[in-house]
Amino acid sequence: TMREAIARSYNVSAVRTGMAVGIEAVAARAHALGIESDLPIVNSLPLGSAMVSPLEMAQAYIPFATGGIARRATPILRVEDRYGNLLESNEAPQPGTRVLTETGAALMLSMLRSVVTSGTASGTRWYSAGPYSGRDAAGKTGTTSDYADAWFIGFTPDLAAAVWVGYDDHVVRIRMQNGRGETGGDIAVPIWNRFMRRVFRGADPASAPSFPGAPSGSIETAVICRLSGCLANAECGDKAVEEQFWAGTAPTTYCPIHSSTSPFFSDTTIPDFTEFDRILGVTSGDASH
Known part of the structure; x- marks a missing residue:
């Protein structure tokens, strides 16, 4: 199924889907979601063959968490001087643009949840366990050819974060001492876990927001x-x-x-x-x- 293909990162399914809807449509949708880099119109585009920054990736996943509303990413909320005086603030709500229907966003969210519950990012269960139980999460792992890059873009109802692990020259490969390559699920997901635990340390899971649902009957x-x-x-x-x-x-x-x-x-x-x-x-x- 499409859910299984996404949860287990089946490359053939991604390419077949891209060819079915048209690679131009894939690129257009990616730009609408928040990708700003140029995207080549090639069949490997759904596999991540374009050069895209982690910030763009985090931004592109926002609509899946907001019911289809795209917003500019705000990686820096506020800037203070050494005396605590506020120099700049980005904490005001960002205006948004609808880029997905509520139903389409809800269906994608459901499949991306499967990535973290039973798929390649199931290690995120460490994040939502114990004092963090009740916090919902979804996301997608990624691993490029010959283990040059490892990715995980994960999000909760109130925060999206992207983790990239690799080398700028794309020459050195990410491998363990025994030679086995490291995937996004192996190395990027644990980093995301630690970051999210730090972010939500001390927060009450009972007061955590929920993902928006689809319209009734849709x-x-x-x-x-x-x-x-x-x-x-x-x-x-x-x-x-x-x-x-x-x-x-x-x-x-x-x-x-x-x-x-x-x-x-x-x-x-x-x-x-x-x-x-x-x-x-x-x-x-x-x-x-």
């Missing part, structure tokens, strides 16, 4: 087969998962793979990718969404 749930993307039947077994959809876009036909009457009955059958279109609400080649 999202529906269905139990689908994770291989076919169709409604699950009794023979789908552990391949059946509950998934969210735009209202009116959930599949209506039952799984043709896990059926004793199907000539394609096999646990190893390669699924098609029509489910990605259904979740995104687009048709193949349509760059308008």
